[in-house]
Amino acid sequence: xxxxxxxxxxxxxxxxxxxxxxxxxxxxxxxxxxxxxxxxxxxxxxxxxxxxxxxxxxxxxxxxxxxxxxxxxxxxxxxxxxxxxxxxxxxxxxxxxxxxxxxxxxxxxxxxxxxxxxxxxxxxxxxxxxxxxxxxxxxxxxxxxxxxxxxxxxxxxxxxxxxxxxxxxxxxxxxxxxxxxxxxxxxxxxxxxx
Numbered sequence: 160x161x162x163x164x165x166x167x168x169x170x171x172x173x174x175x176x177x178x179x180x181x182x183x184x185x186x187x188x189x190x191x192x193x194x195x196x197x198x199x200x201x202x203x204x205x206x207x208x209x210x211x212x213x214x215x216x217x218x219x220x221x222x223x224x225x226x227x228x229x230x231x232x233x234x235x236x237x238x239x240x241x242x243x244x245x246x247x248x249x250x251x252x253x254x255x256x257x258x259x260x261x262x263x264x265x266x267x268x269x270x271x272x273x274x275x276x277x278x279x280x281x282x283x284x285x286x287x288x289x290x291x292x293x294x295x296x297x298x299x300x301x302x303x304x305x306x307x308x309x310x311x312x313x314x315x316x317x318x319x320x321x322x323x324x325x326x327x328x329x330x331x332x333x334x335x336x337x338x339x340x341x342x343x344x345x346x347x348x349x350x351x352x353x
């Protein structure tokens with residue numbers, strides 16, 4: 160019986176060692192699986208965070224661009240308002256010219272036309288400035304011109320008619336024409352940056 164004890168002890172010890180080895184192998188496998196899973200989760204989290212950062216950055220870029228666009232539109236609207244006020248002020252100044260300033264402008268324009276006959280029709284605002292001798296003096300200085308008796312209501316300036324062609328020197332039309340042709344250049348000059 161004594162021989163059975165050492166054999167039994169040896170088998171138990173061998174089984175114990177195999178169990179220890181299997182336990183160690185299982186622990187190592189569990190540790191490895193844990194580390195692999197941990198690394199995978201960390202990678203997933205890092206990717207998720209990168210995606211969130213990318214989305215936030217894109218949203219920020221879009222918002223920044225929208226703000227820039229709003230700023231540009233606001234600046235453009237302000238510039239257009241200033242230009243409209245500038246041109247409206249110029250029109251008011253022309254409407255309020257003194258008789259002397261008005262006549263100087265009319266004479267300058269009429270002298271550009273050749274000596275062929277044509278008709279001039281004044282705007283009511285301009286004609287209201289005349290005294291009795293003003294129109295007579297114009298008729299004497301420009302004998303080839305017919306000055307129409309009827310005026311253009313609520314207008315300042317005049318219209319030159321050569322046959323079927325009308326050249327408008329109504330101040331509102333002149334200002335509007337200059338605004339359409341020159342506003343972008345004037346805006347560039349007025350609002351130079353730097």
